[in-house]
Amino acid sequence: MSWNILNLAPTFRDAGPDGREMLEAAGCTVVETQRVCPLTASDLLTDLPGIAAVVAGADDYSSDVLTAPETSGLKMVQRWGVGYDAVDIDAATAAGIVVGYLPGFLDDTVADYTWALLLSIARRIPWGQDTMRAGDWHVTWGHDVVERTLGIVGCGRIGTAVAERAKGFRMRLLGFDPFPNEAARAAGVEFVSMEQLLEQSDFICLNAAATPENRGLIGEPELRRMKPTAYLINTARGALLDEAAMVKALNEEWISGAALDCFSEEPLPADHPLRTAPNAILCPHMAPYVWGNAREMNRAAAQNILDLLNGRRPEFIVNPEVFDSPQLRVL
Missing domain, CATH: 3.40.50.720 (NAD(P)-binding Rossmann-like Domain)
Incomplete structure (x- = not known):
């Protein structure tokens, strides 16, 4: 099984190829956005059809986005970072979408x-x-x-x-x-x-x-x-x-x-x-941007996605209760 993965976190692209290479080695296709990030709800609804997982920045993952027909194939929102205030966690859980994040790295x-x-x-x-x-x-x-x-x-x-x-x-x-x-x-x-x-x-x-x-x-x-x-x-x-x-x-x-x-x-x-x-x-939200740590985070984000793809519970998840939901979109 392979997934289409949309990258909306510029650092996942810019800090080195490690994370992308991990995903591609597992057969996944990584799609890079051509838009200016973060994306609006309207942009997400245009870009997310056919996407199984997204490496997310501060994009607008509202209830309207997570429950829309356009995102019916979305299985995971993997935040690049520790904050997840841009994601409606309750809506994600109700829809059976796993939300990942990267606590401790920053x-x-x-x-x-x-x-x-x-x-x-x-x-x-x-x-x-x-x-x-x-x-x-x-x-x-x-x-x-x-x-x-x-x-x-x-x-x-x-x-x-x-x-x-x-x-x-x-x-x-x-x-x-x-x-x-x-x-x-x-x-x-x-x-x-x-x-x-x-x-x-x-x-x-x-x-x-x-x-x-x-x-x-x-x-x-x-x-x-x-x-x-x-x-x-x-x-x-x-x-x-x-x-x-x-x-x-x-x-x-x-x-x-x-x-x-x-x-x-x-x-x-x-x-x-x-x-x-x-x-x-x-300053333009520069606090997370250091080379060595960013590459480590890229690998952790990719591993979180690969764990879910391979039927394992990811290490870093915001909503573990989603695994008890009949709406869970992965096995």
Whole structure:
């Protein structure tokens, strides 16, 4: 048996041939999209007929897509990454579609990148670069990190990895998470209320999942609670942040600055007001992109698909309950 597999994750293509070669060696046909990713629901309904599995980016896997006649042959949505907020898990399960993801692979990668942004915004490194590129020589003043307070919103694997990296800076660590865990406590995190974290932190890192409850988690009231000398770093999901409030906070100097790697709409529109807001570092969702780790993830994504194709339960699945469903689309 062989499957037609649609790749909608640019990194699965760009980071090396490992994953594709694994699938092709098993007799699968890998189809590369010619569209700009992520795909809309309309694009998916056009491209998914005849496709058994998709390597997914942040495309719109809504209930309307997953239950449409055009996707009746779809057996698996394999996310390239750990987040799956773009997939309606309940609808996938009801339709008998297995949803795969890649937990744990990006913990250190994203934690490192979070710290890269934190240090860059604290010491205003991009502004120094801009000065030099312009042929000038003007120093830019920043803030110390050592012995300051770091607030971590979302203390799962990535948030805990961020906390572990703070030890060398002798920072006080505050955490907010509806499910406090011992790993974060062992890394030195003191769990507090969101209000306490906002009011006491010098740096706030968003590392929470974009669940329905977390959408707009940081809005105008939260930004106004922050210290005027504080910085916000978001390497999680754009949906966590009210971007209109963020623009006001930067323009009116409620906070010292922000480093943002993810946005509610990606790519970020060219005319979005965040692009001209002061005291901000903006990056095009670069946190996952490192060569060695990406190739490992490509192999894991391919193996997940091959396991399902060969009648085995994949190692990394979001909805294991689908295997008890009479609607399951694989044997």
